[in-house]
Amino acid sequence: MNKVIKNAEEAVRDIEDGMTLMLGGFGLCGIPENCITALVKKGTKNLTCISNNAGVDDFGIGLMLQGKQVKKMISSYVGENAEFERQLLSGELEVELIPQGTLATRCMAAGYGMPAIFTPAGVGTEVAEGKEVRNFNGKDYLMEMAFEADFAIVKAWKGDTMGNLIYKSTARNFNPVMAMGGKITIAEVEELVPAGELDPDQIHTPGIYVHRIFQGSNYEKRIEQRTVTPKS
Amino acid sequence: MNKVIKNAEEAVRDIEDGMTLMLGGFGLCGIPENCITALVKKGTKNLTCISNNAGVDDFGIGLMLQGKQVKKMISSYVGENAEFERQLLSGELEVELIPQGTLATRCMAAGYGMPAIFTPAGVGTEVAEGKEVRNFNGKDYLMEMAFEADFAIVKAWKGDTMGNLIYKSTARNFNPVMAMGGKITIAEVEELVPAGELDPDQIHTPGIYVHRIFQGSNYEKRIEQRTVTPKS
Amino acid sequence: MLDKNGIAKRIAKEVQDGMYVNLGIGIPTLVANYIPDGISVVLQSENGLLGMGPFPIDGQEDADLINAGKQTITTLPGSSTFDSALSFGMIRAGKVDLTILGAMEVSENGDIANWKIPGKMVKGMGGAMDLVASAQNIIVAMQQVNKHGESKLLKACSLPLTGVNCVKKIVTELGVYEVKDGAFHLLERAPGVSVEEIKKATLGKLVIAGDISEMIL
Amino acid sequence: MLDKNGIAKRIAKEVQDGMYVNLGIGIPTLVANYIPDGISVVLQSENGLLGMGPFPIDGQEDADLINAGKQTITTLPGSSTFDSALSFGMIRAGKVDLTILGAMEVSENGDIANWKIPGKMVKGMGGAMDLVASAQNIIVAMQQVNKHGESKLLKACSLPLTGVNCVKKIVTELGVYEVKDGAFHLLERAPGVSVEEIKKATLGKLVIAGDISEMIL
Numbered sequence: 072m073n074k075v076i077k078n079a080e081e082a083v084r085d086i087e088d089g090m091t092l093m094l095g096g097f098g099l100c101g102i103p104e105n106c107i108t109a110l111v112k113k114g115t116k117n118l119t120c121i122s123n124n125a126g127v128d129d130f131g132i133g134l135m136l137q138g139k140q141v142k143k144m145i146s147s148y149v150g151e152n153a154e155f156e157r158q159l160l161s162g163e164l165e166v167e168l169i170p171q172g173t174l175a176t177r178c179m180a181a182g183y184g185m186p187a188i189f190t191p192a193g194v195g196t197e198v199a200e201g202k203e204v205r206n207f208n209g210k211d212y213l214m215e216m217a218f219e220a221d222f223a224i225v226k227a228w229k230g231d232t233m234g235n236l237i238y239k240s241t242a243r244n245f246n247p248v249m250a251m252g253g254k255i256t257i258a259e260v261e262e263l264v265p266a267g268e269l270d271p272d273q274i275h276t277p278g279i280y281v282h283r284i285f286q287g288s289n290y291e292k293r294i295e296q297r298t299v300t301p302k303s
Numbered sequence: 304m305n306k307v308i309k310n311a312e313e314a315v316r317d318i319e320d321g322m323t324l325m326l327g328g329f330g331l332c333g334i335p336e337n338c339i340t341a342l343v344k345k346g347t348k349n350l351t352c353i354s355n356n357a358g359v360d361d362f363g364i365g366l367m368l369q370g371k372q373v374k375k376m377i378s379s380y381v382g383e384n385a386e387f388e389r390q391l392l393s394g395e396l397e398v399e400l401i402p403q404g405t406l407a408t409r410c411m412a413a414g415y416g417m418p419a420i421f422t423p424a425g426v427g428t429e430v431a432e433g434k435e436v437r438n439f440n441g442k443d444y445l446m447e448m449a450f451e452a453d454f455a456i457v458k459a460w461k462g463d464t465m466g467n468l469i470y471k472s473t474a475r476n477f478n479p480v481m482a483m484g485g486k487i488t489i490a491e492v493e494e495l496v497p498a499g500e501l502d503p504d505q506i507h508t509p510g511i512y513v514h515r516i517f518q519g520s521n522y523e524k525r526i527e528q529r530t531v532t533p534k535s
Numbered sequence: 536m537l538d539k540n541g542i543a544k545r546i547a548k549e550v551q552d553g554m555y556v557n558l559g560i561g562i563p564t565l566v567a568n569y570i571p572d573g574i575s576v577v578l579q580s581e582n583g584l585l586g587m588g589p590f591p592i593d594g595q596e597d598a599d600l601i602n603a604g605k606q607t608i609t610t611l612p613g614s615s616t617f618d619s620a621l622s623f624g625m626i627r628a629g630k631v632d633l634t635i636l637g638a639m640e641v642s643e644n645g646d647i648a649n650w651k652i653p654g655k656m657v658k659g660m661g662g663a664m665d666l667v668a669s670a671q672n673i674i675v676a677m678q679q680v681n682k683h684g685e686s687k688l689l690k691a692c693s694l695p696l697t698g699v700n701c702v703k704k705i706v707t708e709l710g711v712y713e714v715k716d717g718a719f720h721l722l723e724r725a726p727g728v729s730v731e732e733i734k735k736a737t738l739g740k741l742v743i744a745g746d747i748s749e750m751i752l
Numbered sequence: 753m754l755d756k757n758g759i760a761k762r763i764a765k766e767v768q769d770g771m772y773v774n775l776g777i778g779i780p781t782l783v784a785n786y787i788p789d790g791i792s793v794v795l796q797s798e799n800g801l802l803g804m805g806p807f808p809i810d811g812q813e814d815a816d817l818i819n820a821g822k823q824t825i826t827t828l829p830g831s832s833t834f835d836s837a838l839s840f841g842m843i844r845a846g847k848v849d850l851t852i853l854g855a856m857e858v859s860e861n862g863d864i865a866n867w868k869i870p871g872k873m874v875k876g877m878g879g880a881m882d883l884v885a886s887a888q889n890i891i892v893a894m895q896q897v898n899k900h901g902e903s904k905l906l907k908a909c910s911l912p913l914t915g916v917n918c919v920k921k922i923v924t925e926l927g928v929y930e931v932k933d934g935a936f937h938l939l940e941r942a943p944g945v946s947v948e949e950i951k952k953a954t955l956g957k958l959v960i961a962g963d964i965s966e967m968i969l
Contacts, residue, residue, distance in 0.1 A: 072553050072575045072613075097799045097836070098822040100815065123836070150875035160873070168874065171798065172840025172882030176415070179837040183408070183620075184627025184669060186439035189417055190844065191885035195863075195916035198881060207418035207448075216439075228816075233577070233586075233613035240504060240833055241800050242816040247835040251628070267612025272472060273505050274615035275835075277585050279555050279577070279630045292815035298823040299810040304770050304792045304830075329582045329619070330605040332598065355619070382658035392656070400657065403581065404623025404665030411620040415837075416844025416886060422627065423668035427646075427699035430664060460599075465794070465803075465830035472616055473583050474599040479618040483845070499829025506832035507618075509802050511772050511794070511847045524598035530606040531593040 074234045075263065076283045079109035082257045086115055086222055089142075093178060093218070093249040094122040094132060095225035098151075098295045101242030102131050103226040105259045105287035111135055117142040121218055123174060123245050125149045130293050139163070145218075147171035151295070170198060173215050175248050180217035182251020182280065187216050223253025226287070227276070230260035231267070234281030235274045243275065250276045259287040306466045307495065308515050311341035314489045318347055318454055321374075325410060325450070325481040326354040326364060327457035330527045333474030334363050335458040337491045337519035343367055349374040353450055355406060355477050357381045362525050371395070377450075379403035383527070402430060405447050407480050412449035414483020414512065419448050455485025458519070459508070462492035463499070466513030467506045475507065482508045491519040537708045537725045542676050544569040544752050545723075546635055546706050549674060550576055557581060557626070557666060559636030560604045562676040566635055577613075579631050581662040583622045586614025603662065623662065627669045634670035636663060638677045638702070640692040643739035645702040645714045647675065648694035660697060667698030679707035679736050686738040688712070688719055709733050711750060718742045723750040754925045754942045759893050761786040761969050762942075763852055763923050766891055767793055774798060774843070774883060776853030777821045779893040783852055794830075796848050798879040800839045803831025820879065840879065844886045851887035853880060855894045855919070857909040860956035862919040862931045864892065865911035877914060884915030896924035896953050903955040905929070905936055926950050928967060935959045940967040 076082055083106055086092070096102030110118075111134045118141050125144050126133035135141050136154050143165040149155055158164035169177075170192040180188045189212035193199050203214040225246040228239035236258055238246055250256050258276075263286035308314055315338055318324070328334030342350075343366050350373050357376050358365035367373050368386050375397040381387055390396035401409075402424040412420045421444035425431050435446040457478040460471035468490055470478055482488050490508075495518035537545065539562050547569035550556060557579045558564050567589075570576060578587040580602040587602055588609035596607035625631060640648040647667055650660040667673060681687055688705070705712040710733050711723040718740040721733060724747050734741060754762065756779050764786035767773060774796045775781050784806075787793060795804040797819040804819055805826035813824035842848060857865040864884055867877040884890060898904055905922070922929040927950050928940040935957040938950060941964050951958060 072577060098818065100799075100818050100822070146876060148876035148878040156873050168876045170877055170881035171836065171879035172843065172886075175836035175840055176417075182628055183624035184423075184629065185408075185421055185624075186442075186444060187421055189419055190882070191416075192844075192882040194885060196881065196913045198877075210418075212418060231613055235613065235615050238504070238833075240814065240816040240827075241797070241818055243504075243833055243835050244800050245836045248837045251624075265612075271584075271586070271610055271614045271616050272470070272475070274617075277615040277617055277621075277625070278613065279579070279585055279625055294813060294815050294818075294824060295822040296818070296824065297813055298807045298825070299813055300807045302810050304794060329603075330601065332582075332601050332605070378659060380659035380661040388656050400659045402660055402664035403619065403662035404626065404669075407619035407623055414845055415841035416846065417841075422665070424627075424665040426668060428664065428696045430660075463830055467830060467832050470616075472597065472599040472610075473580070473601055475616055475618050476583050477619045480620045483841075497829075503801075503803070503827055503831045503833050506834075509832040509834055509838075509842070510830065511796070511802055511842055526596060526598050526601075526607055527605040528601070528607065529596055530590045530608070531596055532590045534593050 073232050074282060074284050075232050076285050078285055079105035079259065079287065082106055082283050082285060083109045083113060086110065088115055089117045090221040091119040091121065091219065093220040093223040093252050094120055095246035095249045096122065097244035098124050099126065099131050099293050101226050101244050101246055103224045103259050104290055106224045106257060107131060107134060111138050114138065114140065116140050119143040119145065121145040121220060123147050123171060125152050125155050127151050128154050143167065145169060147174050175245060177215055177218045178248040178252040181219065182248065185217060187214050189214055218252055220253045223249045223256040225250045225256065225258050227258055227260045229262045229264060229269065230258055230284050231264050231269050233266045234258065234278030234284050235269055236276035236281060237269060237273060238275050247276050251280045255282045256280055258284045260284060261287065261290060305464050306514060306516050307464050308517050310517055311337035311491065314338055314515050314517055315341045315345060318342065320347055321349045322453040323351040323353065323451065325452040325455040325484050326352055327478035327481045328354065329476035330356050331358065331363050331525050333458050333476050333478055335456045335491050336522055338456045338489060339363060339366060343370050346370065346372065348372050351375040351377065353377040353452060355379050355403060357384050357387050359383050360386050375399065377401060379406050407477060409447055409450045410480040410484040413451065414480060417449060419446050421446055450484055452485045455481045455488040457482045457488065457490050459490055459492045461494045461496060461501065462490055462516050463496050463501050465498045466490065466510030466516050467501055468508035468513060469501060469505060470507050479508050483512045487514045488512055490516045492516060493522060494518065536728055540565060541752065542706050542708065545711065545750060546674055546676055550574060550633065554632040555579055555630060556633045557631050561637045563635040563637060581622050581626065583617050583619055584614060586611045623665050626665055629669065629671050631670060633672045633674065634666045635674045635676060636666065638675045640687045640689055640694050641675055641702050641705055642689050642692045643719055644717050645700045646692050647697050647702050648692040649697050651695045663697050667701045673702050674704045674706065675702050676706055679709045686736050688737045688739050690739045709736055721747050723748060725750060753945055757782060758969065759923050759925065762928065762967060763891055763893055767791060767850065771849040772796055772847060773850045774848050778854045780852040780854060798839050798843065800834050800836055801831060803828045840882050843882055846886065846888050848887060850889045850891065851883045852891045852893060853883065855892045857904045857906055857911050858892055858919050858922055859906050859909045860936055861934050862917045863909050864914045864919050865909040866914050868912045880914050884918045890919050891921045891923065892919050893923055896926045903953050905954045905956050907956045926953055938964050940965060942967060
């Protein structure tokens with residue numbers, strides 16, 4: 072069983088116009104840079120993108136927005152992006168805003184084979200509109216549906232030829248839950264090793280959830296808010 | 304923040320008659336041996352135990368059964384235990400059998416603040432009796448409630464003074480989901496290290512879920528089915 | 536007629552390269568011994584392991600490394616461990632391609648009973664109900680006839696059910712059956728077994744379309 | 753009257769030893785600077801970290817290690833990382849003891865609005881809706897009066913809600929309020945602020961029971 076493919080172009084080869092994608096990352100941290108570049112090059116259109124954020128103007132999903140490839144964004148926070156704002160106000164782009172925990176849990180639900188989950192987030196707000204409210208032990212919860220995605224595209228730190236993944240620090244974020252949520256899951260990793268080199272107890276995403284894996288290159292890993300303590 | 308206590312006796316000091324406990328482990332693998340011994344010594348009665356199995360006659364939860372400390376077992380499989388069978392047939396012991404995945408997911412639900420989950424396990428069987436059945440995308444699911452436990456008692460391989468836990472191999476099993484499910488969670492570990500010695504990315508159970516931790520001793524780690532390949 | 540190993544050997548032919556497979560206790564466990572060379576599969580053990588290997592060499596057993604049957608085992612390169620919730624999560628999500636398990640009874644519409652006999656001590660369903668309710672592809676390995684000579688391929692199960700409408704294929708000592716459209720469709724006869732013998736050993740609706748060839752093991 | 757740092761300093765006195773705390777963006781972030789010596793807390797960042805430390809020393813920043821405000825940070829000994837689902841799982845399960853966040857408006861029954869202004873570009877609620885719906889103990893850090901001199905402690909919020917009936921305490925430039933029984937209960941005045949000034953700056957129901965002392969920072 073070898074899930075290794077050559078590169079990002081091969082990974083995204085059969086992503087078609089109109090499909091729904093999950094894209095890992097929080098802000099610009101832990102995003103699948105290589106696959107985004109390949110998708111931009113491929114020019115696939117009318118995509119629905121489930122991703123916590125929408126990148127910045129010239130990086131991350133922002134690049135796909137520049138190419139007018141995105142029909143709809145499903146996110147929890149979409150600031151920091153002027154082109155996004157322009158397309159939204161002009162009606163070119165549709166956006167569905169979802170509480171961050173609800174977004175993560177709806178992805179996870181897919182990977183756990185749970186069709187729906189209950190969360191109190193959004194009760195009594197416009198997020199609750201049209202949704203079933205249910206009371207358990209005196210507290211109201213919304214029923215939220217699991218997400219379906221044609222492809223999930225995630226970025227990990229290390230991976231092996233069987234698709235097992237290990238993430239680094241807070242670059243983990245949405246990647247593991249999205250890796251579980253795709254009908255087909257693509258993982259790009261900084262370092263790809265042979266099966267058997269990773270400690271089985273340290274795997275964050277078991278390979279059963281991953282269909283294609285490749286070692287990415289030229290990671291920029293741009294920092295969105297560089298905050299530092301001056302050297303004393 | 305130091306969650307370290309001295310030993311198992313101190314860990315179980317306030318577990319009272321009639322309480323509900325979650326006990327980690329699968330068979331005799333990864334069970335909290337020290338706390339079980341302390342509970343037997345303490346003689347707490349009328350306990351409801353949520354645990355995948357009920358041990359064997361002279362080890363694990365079997366020891367608590369010998370002491371007639373258990374009022375009710377909530378498990379997925381309770382074979383391999385003659386005293387269990389005797390108490391059950393005589394009506395001294397109540398048992399609720401639950402599909403293994405449902406058991407695990409109901410514990411997890413508690414740790415994720417989800418009041419209920421949906422699973423197809425048991426649809427059309429006696430497990431479904433009295434439960435709400437709901438159809439999603441053409442498939443029926445049972446709604447199953449999150450578990451509540453006064454105490455969760457788990458066993459990990461390594462832990463630190465802030466309660467972070469790492470499990471070893473398949474001794475992980477129910478321990479992480481139960482660690483998340485207790486109002487108070489007790490962890491016994493084979494090796495307790497100072498905060499900072501464990502890699503943050505390798506923690507299986509974040510310390511926020513663990514209230515008391517101690518380094519156990521004299522682990523027997525009994526093997527239930529010793530199956531081997533002869534030396535060639 | 537097939538013995539236990541024969542049944543396992545026949546089922547092993549259903550296993551395809553790249554599959555994730557869950558093997559139940561009993562005959563299903565034996566299937567691992569017959570997976571053809573060149574076919575690479577990953578075995579899932581529902582207590583929390585992908586990449587289960589053979590039993591350890593005597594003296595190398597590890598109490599922390601067992602399978603769902605509580606047997607000491609080993610891991611293969613590329614294995615991963617996880618908790619019970621994620622283990623059944625991947626099962627429920629349909630990521631395990633094939634589940635092979637035993638049964639006491641199967642009905643013509645694919646219901647299965649394998650966990651409880653009224654009047655006998657009930658040990659529990661373990662993970663069986665989760666597996667049969669979730670798996671895309673379920674093959675049952677079983678004896679078609681009990682020790683009293685009674686068929687266990689029935690119109691309707693008499694024992695408490697484990698799952699409904701879920702069994703896709705059955706391999707017994709007598710033959711191979713596909714379960715669909717409310718009937719057992721005979722696909723192959725076991726070596727030396729006649730269609731007549733199979734008819735006598737099947738209480739549920741049996742469909743025999745054309746010549747049924749003897750299986751090749 | 754308090755400035756932003758004053759508000760943060762006052763809120764820091766609410767933090768107790770051993771607490772797990774989530775700090776929102778803005779004034780709440782400043783609270784970390786004022787936690788008294790001897791009080792040990794663990795900061796949760798909802799993008800997947802427990803044990804957040806200060807900003808890294810210049811040159812040591814790591815693109816893979818950021819907080820929920822996307823700032824580069826560090827970790828402290830005993831920290832742990834996890835995915836977004838578990839992060840909000842522990843929030844939802846009430847394991848985070850205290851949440852401190854900003855608000856545009858709070859109503860007398862504890863409703864909060866802090867994510868959307870009709871007619872303006874909406875950036876999204878991020879994790880705020882999850883936090884306010886789940887946390888046991890929510891303290892709001894905010895300016896009580898907007899730049900037009902209008903109170904933001906209201907009978908009912910005019911802006912779209914983030915959560916209902918959830919705010920427990922408010923610290924503003926003018927005072928400290930407990931929110932209960934459908935009213936803002938004044939607990940303390942900011943230095944140099946009179947009860948009259950507070951009355952003028954509060955549109956929702958205000959309860960002033962007995963002498964209200966000036967806060968000690």
